[in-house]
Amino acid sequence: MSGTFKPDVTAFCCRYAVYNFAEDPGGLAEAGFPEGVKVEQVSCSGRVDVVRLLKALEAGADGVYVVGCEEEKCHNVAGSQRAKKRAEYIKDVLLQLGMEPERIEMFFMSRGDEARFIEMAREMIGKVKALGPSPLRGK
Amino acid sequence: MIVAERKPIKEIISMINGLRKILVLGCKGCVTVCSAGGEREVEILATIIRMDRKKKGEPVEVMERTLVRQCDPEYLDLLSDSIGQFDAVLSMACGVGVNFLADRYPKTVALPALNTKFYGVAEEQGVWSERCAGCGDCILNLTGGLCPVARCSKGLFNGPCGGSVNGKCEISPDIPCVWQLIYDRLKGLNQLDKLDEVLPVKDWGVSPHGGPRKIVREDLKI
Numbered sequence: 001m002s003g004t005f006k007p008d009v010t011a012f013c014c015r016y017a018v019y020n021f022a023e024d025p026g027g028l029a030e031a032g033f034p035e036g037v038k039v040e041q042v043s044c045s046g047r048v049d050v051v052r053l054l055k056a057l058e059a060g061a062d063g064v065y066v067v068g069c070e071e072e073k074c075h076n077v078a079g080s081q082r083a084k085k086r087a088e089y090i091k092d093v094l095l096q097l098g099m100e101p102e103r104i105e106m107f108f109m110s111r112g113d114e115a116r117f118i119e120m121a122r123e124m125i126g127k128v129k130a131l132g133p134s135p136l137r138g139k
Numbered sequence: 140m141i142v143a144e145r146k147p148i149k150e151i152i153s154m155i156n157g158l159r160k161i162l163v164l165g166c167k168g169c170v171t172v173c174s175a176g177g178e179r180e181v182e183i184l185a186t187i188i189r190m191d192r193k194k195k196g197e198p199v200e201v202m203e204r205t206l207v208r209q210c211d212p213e214y215l216d217l218l219s220d221s222i223g224q225f226d227a228v229l230s231m232a233c234g235v236g237v238n239f240l241a242d243r244y245p246k247t248v249a250l251p252a253l254n255t256k257f258y259g260v261a262e263e264q265g266v267w268s269e270r271c272a273g274c275g276d277c278i279l280n281l282t283g284g285l286c287p288v289a290r291c292s293k294g295l296f297n298g299p300c301g302g303s304v305n306g307k308c309e310i311s312p313d314i315p316c317v318w319q320l321i322y323d324r325l326k327g328l329n330q331l332d333k334l335d336e337v338l339p340v341k342d343w344g345v346s347p348h349g350g351p352r353k354i355v356r357e358d359l360k361i
Contacts (some may be wrong), residue, residue, distance in 0.1 A: 051179070054186045058193065096148040097191050139193045 007036045007128040008137070010056045011121065013067040014045040016075040021114045033118050034125045045069070046079025050086050053104065054093070060137040063128035064090075065105040067120060073110075080108055100131050140169035140260075141233045142267045143176060143253040145184070151229070152191050154250050158226040159198060161188065163252070164218075164240070165205030166232035173267055175253050176231030178205040184231065184252060209236025215243050222247050258289075275345030275352060281333055283324035288341075290317035296338040 013022060021028055022041055029035075042048055045068030056064045066087055068080025084106045091101035105127070107120040145151075155161055163185045171177030185201045192199040202225070206214040209232035222228065227248035230237045234255040241249040257269040272289040278296075279286060288294050292310045299318035302309025306319040325331050343349065 049179075051182050051186060054183065054190065058186055058190050093148060093187055097187070097194060099194065135194045136190060139196065 005129065005133055007062045007125055007133075008060065009037045009063040009065070009121075009124055009128055010061045011037050011039050011065050011067060011124070012042050012045065012048045012052070012056075013039055013117075014069055014075070014080070015041045015043055017045075017067060017069050017109055017111050017113075018117060020112045021117070028114070028118070031114060031118055032122075034121050036125055037121045044074075044076045044079040045083035046074070046076060046081075048083055048086065050089055053086060053090050057090075057094075057103065057134070058136060060134055060139070061103075062131070062134045062137060063103050063105070063124055065107055065120070065124050067107045067109060067117065070108045070110055075111075080106075099135060102127050102131060103134065140172050140258070141235070141255060142173045142257050142259040142269075143170050143233050143255045144173075145175055145180065145231075146252060146254055148187060148191075151184070151252055152188070155188065155227060155229060158248075160200045160202075160224060160226050162202045162204060162218075162222070162225045162228045163188070164209070164228050164230045164232070165203075166207075166209045166230075166236050167205055168208045168210065168232070170231060170233055170236075170253065171205075173261070174265075176233075181205050181231055184229070208232075210239055212239075212243065215239060218244070273347070274341075274343075275349075276342055278338065278341075281336065281338060282321050283328065283330065283333075285317055285321050285324060287317055287321070290315075290320075296341060298334070 018041065022039060045066050048066055053064055066083045068083045069075050071080055071084070074080040087104050087106035090104045094101045094103060105124060109116045109120065163181050165176050165178055165181035167177060174180065181203045185203045188199065188201050206217065208214050209230060222244055225247070227250050228240060229250045229252045230240055231252045233253065234251065237249050237251045240247065258271040258273060259267045259269045262268055269289050271286060274288045287296055292308050292314065293300055295318065299316050303316040303319055306316055308314040308316050322334070325333055345352070
């Protein structure tokens with residue numbers, strides 16, 4: 001499975017946290033950002049509501065993750081904490097649907113920490129590769 | 140407000156098993172305020188249902204609509220032209236809305252997506268608690284505005300039971316003893332003398348125990 005499977009992952013990222021590198025996909029790729037991750041910048045991770053995350057999964061994403069500021073240092077005070085709760089909510093939904101909760105994750109990072117950003121993407125791609133394609137993919 | 144919460148997803152999915160065309164019907168009243176059955180929750184549930192069917196490879200058409208209220212005929216009547224096309228309507232209103240939907244559309248399968256819990260308040264964001272039991276004969280004037288019917292676990296009318304410890308109810312340390320609250324409040328209002336009055340046996344005939352209730356206001360009828 002993992003030999004031919006090319007993961008399709010969507011990442012919703014706080015614009016404030018990734019301000020210094022996300023606009024340069026070429027540079028990111030050069031620095032080791034993995035293939036298969038589509039980055040969607042948002043004004044705050046707390047702006048990503050449950051429906052948006054579910055819709056990404058419904059559309060067939062093999063994995064979805066949210067990147068927000070460090071929990072206690074969110075630029076918008078509690079945005080990343082809210083995002084974390086929404087990700088947890090969706091984990092429960094996935095469980096009830098008989099899907100793997102690991103298909104959604106929440107990550108936190110310091111502002112501008114490109115290395116950590118790449119590390120998170122690699123971690124997510126690794127998780128999704130182990131899980132295999134989403135059962136909603138291509139349907 | 141009437142406070143409700145969504146049923147477990149598995150229960151809802153089992154309820155609509157085999158149905159091909161479903162209307163998820165929200166309500167902009169109480170259940171929107173308590174984040175159980177408004178426009179946003181309709182979109183979430185409809186998406187979850189589509190995900191489930193996609194996973195199973197079973198086709199489904201899920202429509203979404205949210206009415207101003209499901210407990211008034213003028214809003215439910217807005218469905219009259221379209222409701223016949225659905226195999227079922229999954230109502231995200233409180234039980235009142237589901238009942239009224241079933242009353243008004245005898246040929247429509249009306250299903251509840253929520254569990255209706257109580258008449259309550261929002262203590263803080265994400266926390267609701269019961270305040271009124273709809274007993275039909277309010278005595279809040281005698282109890283400092285705090286209800287022993289809804290908030291005493293035993294529904295006692297003349298003071299606390301022996302299980303009141305440090306202001307908490309014996310059934311849970313998280314539940315305040317309402318009789319302690321009543322005492323403290325009346326004391327603060329210099330109205331402790333109200334507790335000297337022994338409350339008479341309550342007429343439960345006007346509560347749900349007396350059968351389904353109805354109010355008719357001739358002054359308002361057309």
